[in-house]
Amino acid sequence: MNVSLRSTPALLNMSGNMPPKVPPVFNEAYRLAAQRVLADFEPNDLIGAHQFCGSERDRAAGARFVSRRLPEVPSVDRIVVANGTQSILVMLLAGLVGRGRQLVLEALSYPTIRTFADQLGFGLSPVPMDEEGALPDAFEEVCRADRPAAYYAMPTLQNPTTATMTIERRRTIAKICQRYGVAIIEDDIYSLLPREVPPPLSAFAPELSWYVLGTAKSMAPALKVAYVVAPTAAAATERFWPGVRATYWMCAPMNASVVSTLIETGGSDRIIEAIRVETRARQAIVAERLVDADLRTRPDCLHAWLSLPNSRPASDFLADVRALGIDVGASSTFAIGDIAPPNAIRFGTGTPRDRAAFERGLDAIVKVYLK
Incomplete structure (x- = not known):
């Protein structure tokens, strides 16, 4: 008997708030730094x-x-x-x-x-x-x-x-x-x-x-x-x-x-600046597409806090977004103690690997928000 196994597509993670990848800048700076360390130090002395x-x-x-x-x-x-x-x-x-x-x-x-x-x-x-x-x-x-x-x-x-x-x-x-x-x-x-x-x-x-x-x-x-x-x-x-x-x-x-x-x-300066530029570019897209939303963020932040109308419980919003292949974070994840969490979600801008993946995830969030 032959059984066909179908893998479930992985969700695009926008629940995390990692910095965006900036390979052209990071890779060069990191390689040069690693090479310099190996040239300047005896490896066994360094890590012995x-x-x-x-x-x-x-x-x-x-x-x-x-x-x-x-x-x-x-x-x-x-x-x-x-x-x-x-x-x-x-x-x-x-x-x-x-x-x-x-x-x-x-x-x-x-x-x-x-x-x-x-x-x-x-x-x-x-x-x-x-x-x-x-x-x-x-x-x-x-x-x-x-x-x-x-x-x-x-x-x-x-x-x-x-x-x-x-x-x-x-x-x-x-x-x-x-x-x-x-x-x-x-x-x-x-x-x-x-x-x-x-x-x-x-x-x-x-x-x-x-x-x-x-x-x-x-x-x-x-x-x-x-x-x-x-x-x-x-x-x-x-x-x-x-x-x-x-x-x-x-x-x-x-x-x-x-x-x-x-x-x-100065390699760290170049990496931070590249991440800052990409973060600001992604946040500009967020501001444009959620222009009328109850949104808290700023141009150089790695995440956004989106308040939802009372008619749209966060649990339902998360389920609808997940159905579109996107994962975001519920406010209840961050609630401390017995205080009732607000009806809101947090989503990150940097975890998607590139700008295209980020826009695909943001489009899903906007679609569900405007539903």
């Missing part, structure tokens, strides 16, 4: 042993990289080089929050934080939001009532809502954290594509802040290089070394060295 916290060179490159956003270049001894942002978050959430304590964050936030909370045994204290992010009065009330150990902050192009705090909001939130002794874990990963955004929240309370800046959203997801700036050199040592050898937060020396070379030679 762990480089906990990163080599002196890699931490100096990290300091230069984060200074794109911070008011000044931090001292190298405050920098830790790690295997991506998630690895940093695991270390900080375990060390600064820990079992039985509370983490405050926006009511809609990065969903992996829920996974970390379950694994590490800490509670989540969600805060209501407006178009800038956490509402100050509500934030202070949570700090007063729950006494959270830390605040997971994403004040620039917040995931998923694209909310961006003004300088005034950042100052207010920082003062509340100072008043209640709440550590700030600032994930600034979306901040490098916009040309003009306010200084990091960490700049307003540096003594409390752990500033995190990775390369996944501005260069390439699998580079797996991210930097954390500790409040002090002693704090960096305490949280990341010694006594943490049973984890996998350390960055592979080859990865770190290639990214350091990209930073030193």
